[in-house]
Amino acid sequence: MPQKTLRFKIHQDGRVEETVEGFTGNSCNEATKNLEDALGKVTVKKKTSDAFISNENENLKQLNNESNVTF
Amino acid sequence: MSHFSTIKTKLKEAEPLIKALNNLGYTINKEEKFVKGFRGNFTAVDISMNLPGDTKVGFKWDNNSNAYELVTDLDLWKFEIPVERFISKVTQMYAYHTIISKTNEDGYQIVEQKNKNDGSIELVLTKWDN
Numbered sequence: 001m002p003q004k005t006l007r008f009k010i011h012q013d014g015r016v017e018e019t020v021e022g023f024t025g026n027s028c029n030e031a032t033k034n035l036e037d038a039l040g041k042v043t044v045k046k047k048t049s050d051a052f053i054s055n056e057n058e059n060l061k062q063l064n065n066e067s068n069v070t071f
Numbered sequence: 072m073s074h075f076s077t078i079k080t081k082l083k084e085a086e087p088l089i090k091a092l093n094n095l096g097y098t099i100n101k102e103e104k105f106v107k108g109f110r111g112n113f114t115a116v117d118i119s120m121n122l123p124g125d126t127k128v129g130f131k132w133d134n135n136s137n138a139y140e141l142v143t144d145l146d147l148w149k150f151e152i153p154v155e156r157f158i159s160k161v162t163q164m165y166a167y168h169t170i171i172s173k174t175n176e177d178g179y180q181i182v183e184q185k186n187k188n189d190g191s192i193e194l195v196l197t198k199w200d201n
Contacts, residue, residue, distance in 0.1 A: 005197045008170055012190035014080040014162025021073045028074050035173040039166060040081035048073045
């Protein structure tokens, strides 16, 4: 029973940064699709740290850095 | 898998927009559905309000952008904050109410909410998978 976590930073101009954690496979995309549709237009979308198990180290390093900057 | 997204918020639904306006302390005029501008021109809107300073604003559904757009006569703008700041505040609060309502429908609960010094709102919501 993993815990699913949604983190949001709602900027003063209404821009929303969303981080979705604790999902398996592609279910994280489905989990927030309705919300993203209701909010507006997704301008940037990236896989984050625990999605990298099967990804290359290069991507891992780059995306981890970006995640750290944001939160 | 997890992801990180940035979303440009658009005012796409009436319910969270009305909640946002109420939350910010603005009173919606339920009887009038128009905004009166300079020289007495009227524009039909879906939501109409009088801001303090007798500034008239409304929101009108726009089929091109698929969202509600602000209607006001900028020559008559007397509200204490500039119109850009007003739109930002409404959009931020719209995003907040949309997130709360949609995640609640999916069974998430708020575990943390912070108003940050930079004016942003941070929210953390969780649910346990069955």
